[in-house]
Amino acid sequence: MVSEKLRLTGKALAFFVPYGGRLLMRRATAVQHRWTYQATPNAKNVVVLGGSYAGVALAKRLVETLPTGYKVVLVERHSHFHYLFNFPRFAVLPGYEHTAFIPYDGLAKHAPKGIFSHVKGTAVSLTDSEVVLSSGEKINYDFLALATGSMQSLPAKVVSTERDEGCRELRAVQDSIKSKDSKNIAVVGAGAVGVELATDIKTFYPDKNVTLIHSRDQVLNSLKGKRLHDYIVPVLKELDIRLLLNERPQLPPGGGVMAGVPGQPLVLNLKSGEEPFDLVIACTGQKPNSKILATLVPGAISQETSRILVKPTLQICTADEHDGPSSRRIFAFGDVAEHGGPRMARAGYFQAEIVLDNILSMIHGEPASSTYVPRWDFEGAIKLTLGGAHFVIYSRDSDASDILIVNKDGKLDLDIADAWKQLGVDIKSAHAPPPTHSPPTDAVAVN
Numbered sequence: 001m002v003s004e005k006l007r008l009t010g011k012a013l014a015f016f017v018p019y020g021g022r023l024l025m026r027r028a029t030a031v032q033h034r035w036t037y038q039a040t041p042n043a044k045n046v047v048v049l050g051g052s053y054a055g056v057a058l059a060k061r062l063v064e065t066l067p068t069g070y071k072v073v074l075v076e077r078h079s080h081f082h083y084l085f086n087f088p089r090f091a092v093l094p095g096y097e098h099t100a101f102i103p104y105d106g107l108a109k110h111a112p113k114g115i116f117s118h119v120k121g122t123a124v125s126l127t128d129s130e131v132v133l134s135s136g137e138k139i140n141y142d143f144l145a146l147a148t149g150s151m152q153s154l155p156a157k158v159v160s161t162e163r164d165e166g167c168r169e170l171r172a173v174q175d176s177i178k179s180k181d182s183k184n185i186a187v188v189g190a191g192a193v194g195v196e197l198a199t200d201i202k203t204f205y206p207d208k209n210v211t212l213i214h215s216r217d218q219v220l221n222s223l224k225g226k227r228l229h230d231y232i233v234p235v236l237k238e239l240d241i242r243l244l245l246n247e248r249p250q251l252p253p254g255g256g257v258m259a260g261v262p263g264q265p266l267v268l269n270l271k272s273g274e275e276p277f278d279l280v281i282a283c284t285g286q287k288p289n290s291k292i293l294a295t296l297v298p299g300a301i302s303q304e305t306s307r308i309l310v311k312p313t314l315q316i317c318t319a320d321e322h323d324g325p326s327s328r329r330i331f332a333f334g335d336v337a338e339h340g341g342p343r344m345a346r347a348g349y350f351q352a353e354i355v356l357d358n359i360l361s362m363i364h365g366e367p368a369s370s371t372y373v374p375r376w377d378f379e380g381a382i383k384l385t386l387g388g389a390h391f392v393i394y395s396r397d398s399d400a401s402d403i404l405i406v407n408k409d410g411k412l413d414l415d416i417a418d419a420w421k422q423l424g425v426d427i428k429s430a431h432a433p434p435p436t437h438s439p440p441t442d443a444v445a446v447n
Helices: 004-036 053-065 084-090 104-108 163-178 192-204 226-238 291-295 325-329 345-363 416-422
Strands: 044-049 070-076 080-082 101-103 116-120 123-126 130-133 138-140 143-146 184-188 209-213 242-244 257-259 266-270 273-277 279-282 330-332 382-385 391-396 402-407
Touching (some): 004 053, 044 053, 053 070, 053 345, 070 104, 080 163, 101 163, 163 257, 163 279, 184 273, 192 209, 192 226, 266 279, 325 330
Parallel strands (some): 044 070, 070 116, 184 209, 209 242
Antiparallel strands (some): 257 279, 266 273
């Protein structure tokens, strides 16, 4: 029987050998572009709204390809790129949290002068030609790409827009978990964040009693991978993590990290009755950050999912397809869009290529013709940590065939240096912010 690694290698080669030619062409074109692009005073803006995985992927490619007369404006409220993959680990294990916030400086490291700018601000509304920020500033756009992602509570995401405050939020979670008063901990939601968080807590604090609670009959149910579920359940049992499935306890609005005080634990209503916990951490899913479009094309927001409706070209559209000319210049991709593909960073990378091709075509007077077709085996693959050095890689194709690879030699920092390198920044510059006194652990309540 062919091994899992060989199967994965075969799939990768079948995809990346032809794709590799395109990558080489990209590099050659980028070098030539550096020498031919000329900054002009009245360059038209291609605005990328949202600087997480999908938005950054598009911004990097636009920097390499936009013709003279156009420039890239990345609008993002965060001062640094948030490397969300590592947030669950760094919310438990202290000393690494500052490395999860990566400067945006590297995006323009090799860019032609004048082609790129990062505007730190919060967009509050859109017009046919402008992005309006909370500061009152207005940014003109000729093309607009919405990569605003989704909203989640701690520890999946932080509220703060500045790095030092974001580090303090993660440290507050660390303190809550470490506290001597947090003996019984409930993690609600067994998606990727919940499973990673629960296994890390039990690995690094084996004296804690950890309960993982999930509303479905299968962990990571969105991946539809029973084989993955069947692997994870024994791992949870070996770590002495109690797993409760088909339970949907009522949580306070906002979720996040909720701590009781000594003598007054938090009570969850379970099928077996009321049960007290010292600390409850909600990891219960995402909410698309699509409301910005309601100010311009409200009909392009799905009534069922709140995601932005898009054509196969990833141009926004309305349910009745009566979209105006302005919407043809607006694209949506990544987690915020109803594109029919996986909601993974890797999918955002491939979607960014479709948006790029179509913007370039329209700049040159041609119709948008590149269409997005999901590749579930690559775009939907997941690397899931299961405590310490233990992780699995899982890939499921559209025909229900799957691959599961187990590895127990992972790094505690989850190879964060590689992420800095990908963003063009040296991790040696990741100086930790000055230590601050955390609030008393018996009073922590981060929402």
